[in-house]
Amino acid sequence: MTSEAEARAAPPHRYPGGDPGADPRYPYLQALNEEQRRAVLAVDGPVLVLAGAGTGKTRVLTTRLAHVLHTGRAGPGQVLAVTFTNKAAREMKDRVAGLLHRPVEGWWLGTFHALAARMLRRHAELVGLQPNFTIIDTDDRLRLLKQLLAAEDIDDKKWPARAIGFAIERWKDRGLLPDKVSAGEAGDLAGGRILEIFQAYQERLARLNACDFGDLLLHCLTIFQSHPEILEDYHRQFRYLLVDEYQDTNVSQYLWLRLLAQGHRNICCVGDDDQSIYGWRGAEVGNILRFDQDFPGAEVVRLERNYRSTGRILAAASGLIAHNEGRLGKTLWTEGEEGERLRVRGFWDSPGEARYVGDEIESLHRKGESLNGMAILVRTGAQTQEFESRFVDIGLPYRVIGGPRFYERMEIRDALAYLRVVNQPDDDLAFERIANKPRRGLGDSSLRLLRETARAQDISMMQAAKLLLGTDELRPQARRSLVALVESFDRWRDQAEHGNHVELAEIVLDESGYTAMWQEDKSIEAPGRLENLKELVGAMSEFESLGGFLEHVSLVMEAIQGEGDEMVTVMTLHAAKGLEFDTVFLAGWEDGLFPNQRALDETGLRGLEEERRLAYVGLTRAKQRAIVTFAANRRIAGNWTSVIPSRFIDELPDELVEKESDPGLYGAHGGIGGFGDGFAAWGETRLSPGMARARAREGQAERFIEVSATRVDSLPAGGFSTGERVFHQKFGYGTIAQVEGDRLSIDFDKAGDKKVMANFVVPADQAG
DNA sequence: AGTCCACCGTTTTTT
DNA sequence: ACGGTGGACT
Numbered sequence: 001m002t003s004e005a006e007a008r009a010a011p012p013h014r015y016p017g018g019d020p021g022a023d024p025r026y027p028y029l030q031a032l033n034e035e036q037r038r039a040v041l042a043v044d045g046p047v048l049v050l051a052g053a054g055t056g057k058t059r060v061l062t063t064r065l066a067h068v069l070h071t072g073r074a075g076p077g078q079v080l081a082v083t084f085t086n087k088a089a090r091e092m093k094d095r096v097a098g099l100l101h102r103p104v105e106g107w108w109l110g111t112f113h114a115l116a117a118r119m120l121r122r123h124a125e126l127v128g129l130q131p132n133f134t135i136i137d138t139d140d141r142l143r144l145l146k147q148l149l150a151a152e153d154i155d156d157k158k159w160p161a162r163a164i165g166f167a168i169e170r171w172k173d174r175g176l177l178p179d180k181v182s183a184g185e186a187g188d189l190a191g192g193r194i195l196e197i198f199q200a201y202q203e204r205l206a207r208l209n210a211c212d213f214g215d216l217l218l219h220c221l222t223i224f225q226s227h228p229e230i231l232e233d234y235h236r237q238f239r240y241l242l243v244d245e246y247q248d249t250n251v252s253q254y255l256w257l258r259l260l261a262q263g264h265r266n267i268c269c270v271g272d273d274d275q276s277i278y279g280w281r282g283a284e285v286g287n288i289l290r291f292d293q294d295f296p297g298a299e300v301v302r303l304e305r306n307y308r309s310t311g312r313i314l315a316a317a318s319g320l321i322a323h324n325e326g327r328l329g330k331t332l333w334t335e336g337e338e339g340e341r342l343r344v345r346g347f348w349d350s351p352g353e354a355r356y357v358g359d360e361i362e363s364l365h366r367k368g369e370s371l372n373g374m375a376i377l378v379r380t381g382a383q384t385q386e387f388e389s390r391f392v393d394i395g396l397p398y399r400v401i402g403g404p405r406f407y408e409r410m411e412i413r414d415a416l417a418y419l420r421v422v423n424q425p426d427d428d429l430a431f432e433r434i435a436n437k438p439r440r441g442l443g444d445s446s447l448r449l450l451r452e453t454a455r456a457q458d459i460s461m462m463q464a465a466k467l468l469l470g471t472d473e474l475r476p477q478a479r480r481s482l483v484a485l486v487e488s489f490d491r492w493r494d495q496a497e498h499g500n501h502v503e504l505a506e507i508v509l510d511e512s513g514y515t516a517m518w519q520e521d522k523s524i525e526a527p528g529r530l531e532n533l534k535e536l537v538g539a540m541s542e543f544e545s546l547g548g549f550l551e552h553v554s555l556v557m558e559a560i561q562g563e564g565d566e567m568v569t570v571m572t573l574h575a576a577k578g579l580e581f582d583t584v585f586l587a588g589w590e591d592g593l594f595p596n597q598r599a600l601d602e603t604g605l606r607g608l609e610e611e612r613r614l615a616y617v618g619l620t621r622a623k624q625r626a627i628v629t630f631a632a633n634r635r636i637a638g639n640w641t642s643v644i645p646s647r648f649i650d651e652l653p654d655e656l657v658e659k660e661s662d663p664g665l666y667g668a669h670g671g672i673g674g675f676g677d678g679f680a681a682w683g684e685t686r687l688s689p690g691m692a693r694a695r696a697r698e699g700q701a702e703r704f705i706e707v708s709a710t711r712v713d714s715l716p717a718g719g720f721s722t723g724e725r726v727f728h729q730k731f732g733y734g735t736i737a738q739v740e741g742d743r744l745s746i747d748f749d750k751a752g753d754k755k756v757m758a759n760f761v762v763p764a765d766q767a768g
Numbered sequence: 769a770g771t772c773c774a775c776c777g778t779t780t781t782t783t
Numbered sequence: 784a785c786g787g788t789g790g791a792c793t
Contacts, residue, residue, distance in 0.1 A: 085782065113783045137783080157776095157789095213783045248782095280780065380779050402781085443769070555783065574780050596779055614780080637778055638784040 026070070028063050028099045032056075039301040040064045042268075043073060043240070046261075046295030048288070049270040052332045053317070053620035054308030054580065061244060061270055062092055066099040068240050076107035080238040080260065083111055084245045086556045088578070092244070108238070112253050114555045116216040120223075123230060127219045132424060132547070134210040135554040139413060140429045141165050141212055147451075148200050152193060159190045168198055172214025173250040173282025175221065178202060207458075208428055217252040224259045235263030246271030246291075250282040258294065265295060273328050274321050277574060277614050279606065280599070289328060306332045308580055310339020312656045313626050317619040319653035324609045341658040342619075342626045344649055349633040349640075350383075350588075354390035356629065357585050361396060361568055364583060371397065373582035375569040377618045379594040383587065384570045391568070401571035407553055411518065411529040412536055416553060418508050422492045423546050426460035435461075438517035440485065446478040462489070488512065501546040505537045573618045584622035586615075589630040589646035615648045628652075720744060725764035733764055 023029065029037055039049045039060045051057035065081060068074050083089045089110050097103045108115060117135065124131045136144070145161040167189055171181055178198040186194045205211055211219060224231040241261050243249070246269035249257070261267040269291060276285040292298045306314055314332050321327070347353040361374055376387055384400050391398045406412060414437055420430035432451075436442040454464035465486050468474055474482065488511060496504050509515045515533065518526050543549035569581070588594055595611035603610070619626055630645045720726065724736045726746060734748035744758055 111783065117783095135783085216783085278781075281782080382778080439769080441769095572780065593779095598779060610780095635784080 026067065028066055028070075032059070032063060033305055035301060035303050035305065036060050036063075039268075039270075039303065040067055042299050042301065043068060044266055046265050046291075046298035047268040048246075048291045048295075048298055048300045049268065049303060050300065050328055050330055051270055051272055051303040052306060052330045053272065053275060053617070054306040055303035055332070056305075056307060057244075057270055057272075057303065058091065058095065060303065061242065062095040062099060064268065065092070065096045065242060069096070069104065070100060074239040076104050078237060078239045079107055079109075079242065080115065080240070081107070081109040081242040082115060082244065082257070083109075084248055086111060086114075088244055089114075111555065112249075112256070113213055113216050116220045116256065117551070117555060119234075120211075120216055120219050123223050123227075126223050126227060126230075128206050129211065129219070130209050132209070134208065134420065134424060134427050134429075135216065135551075136205070136208075136210050136212050136429060137554065138165065139408075140210075143429060143432070144204055145197070145201060148197055148204065149190070152190075152197060152200070154190050154193065154197070164190055164194065164197060167194060168201065169212075169214055170282055171198070172212075172218060173252060175218065175252040175255050177218065208460075209424075209426060210429070214252065217256050221252065221255055221259070224256075231259060232263070234260055239264060239266060241267040243267070243269040244271075247273050247276040247285055247288045248278045248283045249287050251284055251287075254284065254287045261295075267295065272330075274324075274330070274613055275577060275617050277577065277610060277617060279603070279610050285326075289326065302330055304330050304332050306334045307336075308623050309334065309620060310337050310624060312339045312341055313619060313622050316342050316626070316652050316656045317616050319656070320612065320619065320648060320651050321616040323651050324612055326609075340625050341656055342628060342652065344589075344628045344652070344657050344659045345630075346645065347629065347631045350386050350631045350635065351390070353587060353629045353631045354386045357387065357587065357627075358390045358394050358396055360585075360627065361583075362394070369582060371566040371568045373623075374585070375571065375576065375579070375581040375583070375621065376585040376587055377571060377573050377576050377621065378587050379573060379596060379614070380588075381572060383593075387570050387587070397565065397567040399567045399569055401569060401575045406532070406535075409529070409532055411532055414514065415505070415509060415533055415536055416550070418512055418514065419505060419546060420550060421462070421489055422496050422504070422508060423550055425462040425489060425493065428454065428461045431461050434512075434514075435485070438513045440481040440513070441477045442481050442485070443478075446474060446482070449473060462486070496546055501543070501549065502537060502540045504546065505540055509533060509537070573614045576621050577617050580621055580623055582622075582624045584618065584626050586618050586626060586628045587630075588634070589615075589628050589649055590634065590643040591646050592643055593634065593636070594646050595648065612648065612651075720758055720761070720763075726761040727764050727766075 029040065032040060033056075036056055036059065039047070040063045043064070049057070049060060051060065065079065068079060069076060081092065083092065093104070093109055108118075110118075120129075121131050121133075124133055142161050142165055145164050146156060149156045149159065149161055149164065178195050181195060181198070183195070186192070190197050205215065238260060241257065243257060248271070257267065269288070271288050273285055273288050276283060276288070279285065292300060309317070311334055314334055318332060345356060347356060357376060361371070364374065365371055378384060381402060388398065388400065407416070414434055417430035417433040420427045421434070432447065435447060450461050450464050450468065453468055454461045457464065457467065459467070465482055469479065469483055469486065492504065492508050495507065515530070518529050518533070540549050543552060594615070595608055599607035599611050628649065630649070632642065633640055634643050635641070720736055720739055722736055722739055725733065726736060727733050732748060734746040736744055737747045737753070738745035744761065745753065746761065747753055
């Protein structure tokens with residue numbers, strides 16, 4: 001610790017008797033184990049807490065915060081605590097309040113984006129924004145980019161605005177603005193003009209007095225770098241930094257943290273490299289792997305004692321994740337029960353899988369297990385449908401997490417757009433969204449005129465509207481409508497200053513004709529949309545002002561989820577991070593689906609390792625039992641496709657797994673061509689070359705990993721090679737398109753593209 | 769301006 | 784298979 005930091009810190013505390021856990025002044029420490037206590041008490045200097053799944057991470061984080069506050073080392077306003085989701089922030093806030101037996105007010109706890117926005121509002125003018133700048137979301141971004149692409153005459157068929165948006169977002173994740181992106185990296189995106197588009201996009205945002213999510217961080221970085229005195233103020237203010245889910249930080253978040261931590265270096269990052277599953281959206285596992293280089297002398301605390309899962313679940317998860325390279329390495333252990341072996345079950349097709357899961361849930365439920373304690377975790381959102389339809393059939397209550405969120409619904413965005421224009425008349429994106437919603441005769445041509453006038457005069461569309469109303473350029477009908485609309489907004493703005501914002505929302509939705517539009521709409525969704533609008537208005541009452549509400553909405557894009565009733569949960573593996581269930585069904589473990597082919601195609605071995613971490617996250621959600629399922633046939637993008645079991649199944653240590661076979665199903669295959677290679681492949685897996693090699697090396701972890709890592713894409717599969725003609729019992733003749741270990745992608749003459757195990761095909765000339 | 773048809777894409781998700 | 788979108792037609 002530096003002497004400076006020492007001087008700033010509160011008087012040093014001594015822990016009598018060498019056992020602070022027993023110190024009556026710190027009752028909250030007693031609930032911790034030794035490593036957790038170390039993580040809590042190492043308050044000064046950089047600390048990395050490597051918190052394995054289920055090791056009490058949140059408890060450590062919250063206790064640490066409580067400890068800093070309780071010992072008077074810092075007041076609430078002097079701690080910066082960063083999370084990724086609002087949910088995590090809320091939980092932390094509640095739990096610290098619980099530990100201290102009082103609510104904590106006035107602290108800086110929130111998501112990266114919320115905290116950055118809070119800072120940016122203070123210094124907005126330094127980056128050319130006004131303090132009331134708008135935060136645009138992906139939908140606004142898409143509209144804006146479409147306009148820009150059209151203006152630049154770029155074919156948005158070939159270069160979809162969505163893809164351009166992603167590219168820009170990824171650059172911003174890495175802290176890059178258009179001037180920092182190399183031409184090579186820009187590639188031929190947008191016909192080689194992506195950087196022009198990026199630049200134009202930034203200029204448009206500035207002119208709109210708006211920024212996107214990435215900009216919240218980037219603008220902060222700009223300010224910190226150009227105004228050291230502001231950064232120093234924050235150094236003085238924030239004595240302690242606390243970061244959750246550090247493995248998910250991207251470069252710009254990392255830079256932001258590093259700048260803020262520079263002064264006193266009292267930064268504590270908590271995370272788990274094995275649970276890094278957001279690489280595809282810019283997260284850099286490297287941040288956590290590099291921590292002790294970024295912060296020399298960092299204390300590293302490993303939390304390895306798991307309080308969640310049975311011994312066998314832990315061992316299976318550990319065995320699986322051991323196949324990854326470049327880990328910091330942890331060994332989770334438990335004093336809990338050994339538990340059941342994992343079940344792995346295969347089915348003919350995905351409906352069969354769903355049937356089994358449904359039956360199994362009912363059977364567990366009859367034995368007294370709570371439905372709330374059960375979850376089905378899937379790789380892709382599309383998989384939930386199969387389970388939903390089965391659960392509806394058998395009347396099993398369920399909830400699906402994910403899907404379109406409340407604030408993403410069309411009617412909510414429309415309503416918000418009205419409110420945004422009231423709040424900020426120059427918010428062009430919002431204005432354009434609702435100018436002709438409901439239809440009021442302000443069609444494309446009128447809007448184009450407005451847009452062009454605005455651009456030519458360098459004013460907002462609202463201002464352009466007022467300008468155009470003084471001319472004859474608009475057709476009479478459009479003119480009348482526009483007069484009415486502009487007058488309405490003036491009136492509403494006036495009311496916004498006087499009346500309360502909840503009433504205002506009602507007035508706006510009513511007088512604009514927006515509510516009426518849905519009332520007249522005869523579609524089946526209309527009543528639901530009206531319901532949502534009511535809910536929106538209701539939600540506003542919890543905020544002090546319209547501005548406050550809008551800020552909340554743009555940063556907290558989540559709906560209020562109803563818990564409560566007995567229901568099983570269906571969700572993606574990503575959505576399951578941080579949760580736990582007694583029973584976890586891990587469905588759809590098939591190569592191509594999981595690990596996901598696209599992840600493999602795009603990022604190769606890195607992608608595979610991230611998929612494996614996803615499997616690890618899934619397994620470690622289970623407290624009592626984990627059931628892995630796969631199907632031999634699944635509909636992918638509409639077509640029934642024959643698929644083979646996930647390679648991750650082979651990677652589960654054999655002695656921990658109970659490969660239950662349903663006699664009816666397995667007995668039926670017996671080499672009769674019609675039953676499908678999935679089952680055959682499953683039955684034969686133990687004989688496959690890859691497995692045999694793996695088996696031979698059981699207990700020799702290092703060599704095992706080495707072999708399995710290479711086997712993925714380089715070992716020849718029984719001598720087959722790309723381009724070779726082969727014959728398959730069920731699919732007939734075909735040409736090998738790709739060889740991945742003992743798995744072959746074959747382009748069959750009749751059956752199309754399939755993946756099959758190598759030992760189910762023979763060279764074409766040996767057929768018959 | 770509104771409706772209909774053809775075509776395309778289809779992993780994960782926060783803010 | 785399906786839903787969303789964009790273009791063309793009425």
